[in-house]
Amino acid sequence: MINDKPxxxxxxxSTMMKNLKVRNTTQSIWFSIMWIAGFATLVVLLLVVGxxxxxxxxxxxxxxxxxxxxxxxSGDGGISTTLGTTVYLVGLTLLIATxxxxxxxxxxxxxxxxxxxxxxxxxxxISITNFAVxxxxxxxxxxxxxxxxxxxxxxxxxxxxxxxxxxAGACLVLPTIIRTTEEALLTVPDDYRRGxxxxxxxKWQTLHKVVLPAALPGIITGIVLSVGRIISETAVFFxxxxxxxxxxxxxxxxxxxxxxxxxxxxxxxNAFDKAMGTGAVxxxxxxxxxLSINVISTKLTAKVRGG
Amino acid sequence: xNTTKLETKNYNLFYGNFHALRDISMQIPEKKVTxxxxxxxxxxxxxxxxxxxMNDLIAGVRTTGEVYIDNKDIFSIDPVALRQNVGMVFQKxxxxxxxxFDNVAYGPRVTGMRDHKKLEEIVESxxxxxxxxxxxxxDLAKSGLALSGGQQQRLCIxxxxxxxxxxxxxxxxxxxxxxxxxxKIEDLIHDLSQNYTxxxxxxxxxxxxxVSDYTAFFYTDDTRTGRLVEFDETNTIFTNPKDQRTEDYIxxxxx
Numbered sequence: 001m002i003n004d005k006p007x008x009x010x011x012x013x014s015t016m017m018k019n020l021k022v023r024n025t026t027q028s029i030w031f032s033i034m035w036i037a038g039f040a041t042l043v044v045l046l047l048v049v050g051x052x053x054x055x056x057x058x059x060x061x062x063x064x065x066x067x068x069x070x071x072x073x074s075g076d077g078g079i080s081t082t083l084g085t086t087v088y089l090v091g092l093t094l095l096i097a098t099x100x101x102x103x104x105x106x107x108x109x110x111x112x113x114x115x116x117x118x119x120x121x122x123x124x125x126i127s128i129t130n131f132a133v134x135x136x137x138x139x140x141x142x143x144x145x146x147x148x149x150x151x152x153x154x155x156x157x158x159x160x161x162x163x164x165x166x167x168a169g170a171c172l173v174l175p176t177i178i179r180t181t182e183e184a185l186l187t188v189p190d191d192y193r194r195g196x197x198x199x200x201x202x203k204w205q206t207l208h209k210v211v212l213p214a215a216l217p218g219i220i221t222g223i224v225l226s227v228g229r230i231i232s233e234t235a236v237f238f239x240x241x242x243x244x245x246x247x248x249x250x251x252x253x254x255x256x257x258x259x260x261x262x263x264x265x266x267x268x269x270n271a272f273d274k275a276m277g278t279g280a281v282x283x284x285x286x287x288x289x290x291l292s293i294n295v296i297s298t299k300l301t302a303k304v305r306g307g
Numbered sequence: 308x309n310t311t312k313l314e315t316k317n318y319n320l321f322y323g324n325f326h327a328l329r330d331i332s333m334q335i336p337e338k339k340v341t342x343x344x345x346x347x348x349x350x351x352x353x354x355x356x357x358x359x360x361m362n363d364l365i366a367g368v369r370t371t372g373e374v375y376i377d378n379k380d381i382f383s384i385d386p387v388a389l390r391q392n393v394g395m396v397f398q399k400x401x402x403x404x405x406x407x408f409d410n411v412a413y414g415p416r417v418t419g420m421r422d423h424k425k426l427e428e429i430v431e432s433x434x435x436x437x438x439x440x441x442x443x444x445x446d447l448a449k450s451g452l453a454l455s456g457g458q459q460q461r462l463c464i465x466x467x468x469x470x471x472x473x474x475x476x477x478x479x480x481x482x483x484x485x486x487x488x489x490x491k492i493e494d495l496i497h498d499l500s501q502n503y504t505x506x507x508x509x510x511x512x513x514x515x516x517x518v519s520d521y522t523a524f525f526y527t528d529d530t531r532t533g534r535l536v537e538f539d540e541t542n543t544i545f546t547n548p549k550d551q552r553t554e555d556y557i558x559x560x561x562x
Contacts, residue, residue: 114366189401191397191399191401192401192403192404194361194364194397194401195397195401195402195403195463195466196403196413196417197361197364197390198359198361198390198394198395198397198467199390199391199394199413199414199417199466199467199470200387200388200389200390200391200414200417200418200470201387201413201414201417202387202417205417209413209416209417210403213404213405214403214404
């Protein structure tokens with residue numbers, strides 16, 4: 001009986017049981033609060049997206065998607081040329097930003113750290129660069145617009161054009177691409193690098209045969225995120241792309257993206273239904289892009305992990 | 308005695324201001340297994356990495372003294388070329404996230420081999436030498452990461468063999484493996500020593516006794532600077548050590 005003491009204390013101590021009840025109740029209350037918060041977020045999201053899609057859905061049909069906007073104050077016509085311009089702009093912006101961003105991230109993670117260890121000057125340069133990238137990521141996009149206007153549109157005389165807009169857009173998405181690529185490179189285990197170097201591979205071979213393939217899912221996620229950013233951006237392109245409703249025929253032509261078109265429709269015309277329709281197309285595009293990020297990164301990660 | 312494959316003379320290594328290895332002079336014989344034993348932090352892994360210059364990758368490392376492979380100063384050899392001759396197997400199996408085939412073919416490919424027939428031959432013979440061929444020959448396209456821990460480590464050994472090195476450095480190659488996988492690795496080390504010079508770091512006394520022909524006992528005092536206390540045939544070290552500290556260590560009185 002004496003030996004049973006610890007067990008009997010555990011089973012019979014009524015304060016202990018009471019305590020347990022209180023602790024369980026506290027837990028239930030907090031879980032309920034968090035459940036409500038989660039549910040509320042979901043409802044708000046569905047309301048916004050649902051409203052835009054339902055309202056916009058009324059004007060969306062094949063004709064809306066395939067006819068160009070008539071322009072002017074009427075708001076007549078569809079959105080075909082703005083879809084085209086959006087695609088052009090995304091392509092051109094990525095063409096500029098992706099190699100620069102990935103290159104910068106590789107340098108910062110794979111090479112600069114090493115040089116920073118031996119040279120104090122390099123250490124300062126690297127920390128300034130990192131700080132600059134972080135700051136750029138937090139700057140309001142209209143600042144990139146102003147900069148793009150001042151430099152590309154006006155000083156370099158590219159005018160309101162795909163070229164000016166994609167250069168300004170590249171400045172906007174560079175921090176995203178650099179950051180996501182850096183994070184992707186940091187998740188690649190050093191064991192891979194050491195394993196490769198120990199086999200007599202050069203640093204460059206190690207990078208492009210082992211490290212980059214392993215980091216690819218993260219890098220692609222960054223690029224797709226940038227696509228979403230370019231599609232939904234208005235401020236930068238408002239001042240660099242102009243507002244022509246025609247499809248650009250060269251990179252020196254201006255145009256309007258979906259988001260810009262939405263802005264013009266809502267502000268300059270009475271065609272609010274068309275604005276909603278354009279908005280719905282935008283929202284669906286963004287949803288598709290986010291879904292594709294999930295699919296791509298799951299698939300690629302499984303491939304990398306050898307699933 | 309046998310031909311000397313690797314040799315250090317008055318070798319010192321510093322991490323910044325920290326003196327990690329002091330005056331190590333040692334001759335490692337060719338086509339034998341040499342075990343480096345000693346308590347944690349005595350510098351045996353650091354010493355091991357000297358021979359393929361992996362310490363070069365660590366910032367702030369400085370060395371003095373001489374290190375030779377086949378009587379050639381290793382610091383006069385390009386590290387990339389040196390590492391093709393001196394392979395390494397790490398403590399934690401680290402196959403690349405690639406297929407089994409691509410893992411083994413990695414080394415030959417980085418040195419410029421493109422002929423697929425030849426690569427296939429090398430992959431097969433390396434996997435055979437690493438005693439893994441029979442387990443994986445039907446799924447060479449499978450990811451190396453899908454193998455068990457012991458198989459992964461043998462894959463890493465096959466990967467190292469594919470470059471046709473003459474020396475293989477092993478840094479506690481069985482530390483993360485279960486006893487059966489460990490035995491397989493030990494058998495493998497024994498077989499490989501017919502053709503390769505093997506230097507193995509181990510924490511496991513029995514393992515050193517089982518696999519090695521020669522044993523080097525490293526020790527460190529309060530200064531944490533590693534020294535070579537005794538180096539001899541494994542039999543001698545285990546049955547008749549000259550130094551009291553060696554005896555204390557191998558009989559399990561400390562460490």
